[in-house]
Amino acid sequence: MKKVCKVCTNEFDGVHRDVCSWQCDEKRLKTLREELDESVKSDKSHVENLSKGDS
């Protein structure tokens, strides 16, 4: 069964994986982590804005 890698869009054989190789897996994890960092940052600035509004 052919699947398409979510990172580099290569076709590959695999049933349980979403990516074609561990390199792409790491790349995907890195992207996920960066997105998580971004959401944490915007959470923090949101809290700061709220506390500024209180004073």
Ligand SMILES: [Zn+2]
């Ligand atoms: Zn790939």
